[in-house]
Amino acid sequence: MSRLTGVGVSSGRASGPVVRVADSLPEPPVTPAPADPTAEAARIRPAADAVADRLFQRAGRVEGDAKAVLETTAAMAIDPALISQAEQLVTGRSLPAPRAVHEAANGFADALREAGDYLAERARDVQDVRDRIIAELSGVTPPGIPEFERPSVLIARDLAPADTADLDPDLVLALVTEEGGPTSHTAILARALGIPAVVAVRGLLAVPDLVGAVVDGDRGSVETSGQAVAVQVAERAGVGEWNGVGATADGVPVKVVANVGSAADARAAVAADAQGVGLFRTEFCYLGADDEPAIETQRTAYHEVIAPFAGKPVIVRTLDAGADKPLPFLGMGVEPNPALGVRGLRVAFDRPDVLERQLEAIVGATADSAAEVSVMAPMVATVDEAAWFADRVRAAGLPRAGVMIEVPAAALSAAEILDAVDFVSIGTNDLAQYVFAADRMAGALAQLNDPWQPALLRLIAKVGDAGRELDKPVGVCGEAASDPLLAGVLAGLGVTSLSMAAGAVPAVGAALAKHPFATFRQAADAALSAPTPSRAREAVRAALD
Known part of the structure; x- marks a missing residue:
């Protein structure tokens, strides 16, 4: 096995076979110019509607955060400003519809990145919508998470919320991405599912013949293998009981x-x-x-x-x-x-x-x-x-x-x-x-x-x-x-x-x-004395055991 490191964003250790998420679609070409720009532009709205309909259908089968994520992504797909901008690029510059959607969506994504803060992280959502509409226009399967046949470790360049909103937690052993960071959607999702996750694993997608992986969310490490790896499911502590009042066990309010x-x-x-x-x-x-x-x-x-x-x-x-x-x-x-x-x-x-x-x-x-x-x-x-x-x-x-x-x-x-x-x-x-x-x-x-x-x-x-x-x-x-x-x-x-x-x-x-x-005070002192983030996590776990 070879060992890669990244940032552990959700605790636990799990292993098993790997399922890889396909990368984004290739950038659509600028040519050939459509023979009838008006007719070409008219293809965009039905494609966006079809994407949104499928997302709304998925939303109807789930509840809670997953439902909200899918409905939000569906709304992005039929955003009038996005569709209008793409249509104008077809009629004004004679771009093919897929290329027009690509450029229009990238403009929106760039604006979100410039806005910074949590909005910058929404740029990934716009790119996901972009690829779904382009796939619909091109008659190809959109990139995304393939069907799981058995419990597996999911690896990707990055993960879009709509891809992962209705994942079956019984089939996902761990999440690993080459990009992303501690505030990424992957981190938030993994903690919600109670599964290990490591992000920002440089070189992950360049590993040849990747068949299995061992993921340690506490240490931020990923061991990759070209051979089958035994399935190990991380212990899930569960959310536990909460009465809706933020406080420690002895009543100190937080x-x-x-x-x-x-x-x-x-x-x-x-x-x-x-x-x-x-x-x-x-x-x-x-x-x-x-x-x-x-x-x-x-x-x-x-x-x-x-x-x-x-x-x-x-x-x-x-x-x-x-x-x-x-x-x-x-x-x-x-x-x-x-x-x-x-x-x-x-x-x-x-x-x-x-x-x-x-x-x-x-x-x-x-x-x-x-x-x-x-x-x-x-x-x-x-x-x-x-x-x-x-x-x-x-x-x-x-x-x-x-x-x-x-x-x-x-x-x-x-x-x-x-x-x-x-x-x-x-x-x-x-x-x-x-x-x-x-x-x-x-x-x-x-x-x-x-x-x-x-x-x-x-x-x-x-x-x-x-x-x-x-x-x-x-x-x-x-x-x-x-x-x-x-x-x-x-x-x-x-x-x-x-x-x-x-x-x-x-x-x-x-x-x-x-x-x-008092126990949290001791855990805080242990974290302050640690030399590295991974050692800080380990020290806190020991203090809270």
Whole structure:
């Protein structure tokens, strides 16, 4: 056997035969030009409808998150903007329909990548829809997961949500991808299924004659073989019991809340019994807008998300945009290094009017609901910035102001920042990429963005200590919060709320309820002392056994 390494994103060890997901379809050619562009363009909508119909049929056979994923993908397939753009490319440039869909979808995917944050990860969904429509137009079988004849290890370049939404967990022993990272769909899916997974395994698809594999999600290793490998099923601990109240076994409260970015996300969070919202991303209201949305438009959009959480906390993040997430009405221009440029709250220093109008819309949406609304700012680096934002939030009539800790300087100044605001929330995804100078969308650097990195945990501990000293809330709203094993560690480090995708809520709530707070403190100390992410996981497992 040969051994490859990647990032372990779901614990356990399993082995068995390999099933490989086919790569994307080859790029469609630009020629020949259609003899009748109008007739060629007319082929696109029926193809998209056929793709959507099949996805909706699959959605009708499942429930929960799988149903939501398939319905969302089906809606993408019949997105009027995507279809219209593709049709215009046929009639305007005489492109064949498959090529037009390819270019139109790539444009949408590029826009999502530029938007960054969780939206960048949706680019994979658009590519999946693109390939399905192109396959329909070309009369070929779309790429995707083949039929399983026996329990197997699934390997792929990457996995699209629609491919995996209705996987049979009894037939999938483990997931392994060459691309992706700790926040990828593969990671989230594997934890939900309770199976081992390793992502960012460089060289995986180049292994010749791959027949079997042994996958260790704790160590992030994959042993490959050209011969049959005995089937070994990882022990599945199960979600366990959770009463809907986030707390340790001895009653220390740790709120389990959700990340949302749309009304559909809000409904999913309510269905999962989330105790509120730890991160309401407001960018959905601005994306694709040439002009800034009117205050009333924003108010209505925010109310749809906030309203379901009557009597529960909702933390609204103000607009996180800039040169790295361009919006036409901001006129940001091009920067040589946009991730380190004018973004997040820094935009508001130049355009305070945009922030003021957004706060006015949030005040209106709050008045129309019974939720306990707070507001926080992204990309805060200094105490002065935090105080500047808090002053404006309070002047707008909102009772609670906080900031995100995404910049190492803010983590190092956590005590002073908490003195100026009411709470902080740690964005572990961005904090990791800034700590390690590693783009979290770059699969080759995924190991550096592992939320179990001890250096990252030590920064989180510093923020947690500041929260304890000042008796102010400290949340985590990155994907680190969705790891049930890591959740207890974060609580032990002083984190008082964990915000995650709705699908992870029950498992995290159940994991917190398994041990008393003192045990989680011991596990946190063990993780802080570890030299590597894999050793940190091992130390925590030992502390919790």
